Amino acid sequence: MTEKKYVHGYSERESERLADQAQTLTGILHDDTRYPEGSKVLEAGCGIGAQTMILAKNSPGAHITSIDISADSLQRAEHTARKEGIRNVTFRQGDIFHLPFEEEMFDHIFICFVLEHLTEPQRALEQLRPLLKEGGTLTVIEGDHGSTFYHPEDPDARLAIDCLVRLQQQAGGNALIGRQLYPLLAGAGYSDIQVSPRMVYVDASRPGLVEGFTKLTFTAMVEGVADEVHRQGLMSREAWERGIAALYRTAEPEGVFCYTFFKATARK
Numbered sequence: 001m002t003e004k005k006y007v008h009g010y011s012e013r014e015s016e017r018l019a020d021q022a023q024t025l026t027g028i029l030h031d032d033t034r035y036p037e038g039s040k041v042l043e044a045g046c047g048i049g050a051q052t053m054i055l056a057k058n059s060p061g062a063h064i065t066s067i068d069i070s071a072d073s074l075q076r077a078e079h080t081a082r083k084e085g086i087r088n089v090t091f092r093q094g095d096i097f098h099l100p101f102e103e104e105m106f107d108h109i110f111i112c113f114v115l116e117h118l119t120e121p122q123r124a125l126e127q128l129r130p131l132l133k134e135g136g137t138l139t140v141i142e143g144d145h146g147s148t149f150y151h152p153e154d155p156d157a158r159l160a161i162d163c164l165v166r167l168q169q170q171a172g173g174n175a176l177i178g179r180q181l182y183p184l185l186a187g188a189g190y191s192d193i194q195v196s197p198r199m200v201y202v203d204a205s206r207p208g209l210v211e212g213f214t215k216l217t218f219t220a221m222v223e224g225v226a227d228e229v230h231r232q233g234l235m236s237r238e239a240w241e242r243g244i245a246a247l248y249r250t251a252e253p254e255g256v257f258c259y260t261f262f263k264a265t266a267r268k
Helices: 012-024 050-058 071-083 121-131 155-170 177-187 207-223 226-232 237-249
Strands: 040-044 063-068 089-093 106-112 132-143 149-151 191-202 256-267
Touching: 012 207, 040 050, 040 121, 050 063, 050 071, 050 106, 063 071, 071 089, 106 121, 121 132, 121 177, 132 177, 155 207, 155 226, 155 237, 177 191, 177 256, 191 207, 207 237, 207 256, 226 237
Parallel strands: 040 063, 040 106, 063 089, 106 132
Antiparallel strands: 132 256, 149 256, 191 256
16 A cells, blocks of 8 residues: 555544544444464554554554554554553554565454555455464454435535545545455455444434544544545535535434444454
């Protein structure tokens, strides 16, 4: 994955959004991912380390190697790890398609919110497979923007989300990849594949999710591509502003917001 293909950019606000997302979704996405003491784990595409910190705390006895292509993201991840006193992670710069590791070096591989940005996600999974020991596990987590629904419904909000999907497609990625995890893993040669949908349901009775997910994760993600939407003329400024306002309205007392992530596990 090259840096230019990350449709959300590398701003400080995007780093904050990723951290908000990771903390908000810890229970939904990560509570059932824990690795045995002494196991060797590869995190492929760690970004700023938002998921890394959760992995490391959930499996303090595991030895985690976290790689990313962005030197700046790795620097931020290392800084956060030091600040939080995490000592079981080694950070290395590397391209997911050309990793400098021996075959069968890892007991487990973890990949989260990475495949959606790759032009060849199945090839990435194929490249990772030889690095696993026989019987080792792969865990993949991805979202699917097409799973979004909300109340009150609004056509401009729907168009704004579709703009993000389109921009990610232009960058070579796929914002609808969550629904494709099973065939991708099967096509890459993995076995014992199990995929579970992880719905995030938000209403006013869940204020933490209202703030952490509806506002700071999803709506902030859509809002973050405004400049490119306007540059390409994908929506008028007035329609875009109405759509973003409508997404924020789903976080008000009468609003409801739903989104589904997909988590897959498989074996070599």
